[in-house]
Amino acid sequence: GNSVTQMEGPVTLSEEAFLTINCTYTATGYPSLFWYVQYPGEGLQLLLKATKADDKGSNKGFEATYRKETTSFHLEKGSVQVSDSAVYFCALSGNSGGSYIPTFGRGTSLIVHP
Amino acid sequence: GAGVSQSPSNKVTEKGKDVELRCDPISGHTALYWYRQRLGQGLEFLIYFQGNSAPDKSGLPSDRFSAERTGESVSTLTIQRTQQEDSAVYLCASSLLIAGDNEQFFGPGTRLTVL
Numbered sequence: 001g002n003s004v005t006q007m008e009g010p011v012t013l014s015e016e017a018f019l020t021i022n023c024t025y026t027a028t029g030y031p032s033l034f035w036y037v038q039y040p041g042e043g044l045q046l047l048l049k050a051t052k053a054d055d056k057g058s059n060k061g062f063e064a065t066y067r068k069e070t071t072s073f074h075l076e077k078g079s080v081q082v083s084d085s086a087v088y089f090c091a092l093s094g095n096s097g098g099s100y101i102p103t104f105g106r107g108t109s110l111i112v113h114p
Numbered sequence: 115g116a117g118v119s120q121s122p123s124n125k126v127t128e129k130g131k132d133v134e135l136r137c138d139p140i141s142g143h144t145a146l147y148w149y150r151q152r153l154g155q156g157l158e159f160l161i162y163f164q165g166n167s168a169p170d171k172s173g174l175p176s177d178r179f180s181a182e183r184t185g186e187s188v189s190t191l192t193i194q195r196t197q198q199e200d201s202a203v204y205l206c207a208s209s210l211l212i213a214g215d216n217e218q219f220f221g222p223g224t225r226l227t228v229l
Contacts (some may be wrong), residue, residue, distance in 0.1 A: 046217055102147075
């Protein structure tokens with residue numbers, strides 16, 4: 001079956017530091033890959049996505065590239081802000097046996113200090 | 115409204131009582147999902163509806179959990195004889211489910227506390 005593994009948190013950074021949150025996956029076929037963000041007290045919202053190999057998703061300064069050769073979709077940002085403090089979820093979804101049930105990672109908490 | 119809505123936002127109940135949670139998906143979204151998120155944990159898939167097909171109930175943790183959906187609109191998740199371990203945030207998401215792109219649109223969740 002499908003699976004998503006992301007680095008455990010919390011990740012604690014100072015403002016303007018470089019961020020990487022690792023995500024690797026196992027899947028059959030050619031899934032789409034997603035990063036969702038959950039700000040404190042809120043529901044999940046899509047941050048970025050990539051639907052095929054070598055695609056780069058980007059939004060709000062965050063980027064992730066769909067690497068089929070390494071089955072990875074690492075999230076990066078060059079300069080984090082306090083407002084980026086949230087929980088980040090890596091996810092995949094594809095047509096696995098006719099089912100469109102997404103698989104989510106366990107989430108990585110990011111804490112950014114001023 | 116334009117987004118997914120859920121009600122109630124908070125529910126406190128006593129052990130053994132039944133609860134019903136509601137989800138209104140985005141109009142036109144054929145797929146609807148329920149997830150459970152325990153404190154500090156990831157998302158646990160519960161059930162998935164797609165159009166008029168039979169729902170995928172493979173994630174329901176016990177027969178105390180059930181869900182219904184009317185056509186491509188409102189869904190209700192029912193938990194019978196609630197237990198303390200049912201305490202969690204229950205998230206609903208809907209999707210257009212275009213092949214190769216299953217972007218999920220989440221509601222704000224219902225926080226369930228079982229005393």
